Amino acid sequence: MDLADWAPIIVAAITIAGGTFQARRKRPVTREIVKQDVELLGLLPEGSEAKRLLAEHIDATIRKIVEDENQRTRDYIGSCLAVGFLLVALFLMVVSVGRGGNWWWLSVPAVITGLFGAVGLGQDAVPRRRDARGRPL
Incomplete structure (x- = not known):
């Protein structure tokens, strides 16, 4: 299968991701x-x-904002690792689709690696209260 066959799917996925990002941002x-x-x-x-x-x-909300603001953090190392997993998954999928034939087996580790990356990014990129070791509370 040629990458040109995947182009409309990739464009649609990017469009959906951008729309979701904008909707959440507003x-x-x-x-x-x-x-x-x-x-x-x-x-x-x-x-x-x-x-x-x-x-x-209003008083209770302001107290909560001030207390939570200093205690919520992101795990930057975990976020970078998750992005790395997603990039490896993307690379494996591109190779799998580009080479065709028996190379489709690369999509299996690509999906597994992509799932690890997506879950890791969801856990580590979101600001949360964390203990001294960086684990979410």
């Missing part, structure tokens, strides 16, 4: 939500129960 960040809540707080009448509840919610 979600409001917690700080933006707090800013909107503060603006809403100013519009509520003085002495109302809703104003008191919203003020308590």
Whole structure:
């Protein structure tokens, strides 16, 4: 099988990945939500129960942001290792598709390596609370 046969599939996959990235990127960040809540707080009448509840919610959210901000980290070594696994998987798939014939067997280790890379990237690239050894809590 020629790489030209795979080109539309690769382009579609890149398009879907880019669209997913953009959709996730446009979600409001917690700080933006707090800013909107503060603006809403100013519009509520003085002495109302809703104003008191919203003020308590804003205080609790800000405390959580400040406490979590310093404790969440990424595992950069694990992320780089996961990207390495994904690159090896991509290389094996390109060789498998490019050579054809019995080379299709290379797709088996490519899929396994790609799965390890995807799972590793999902675990290590996401900011999480970690213990002293870097393991997620």
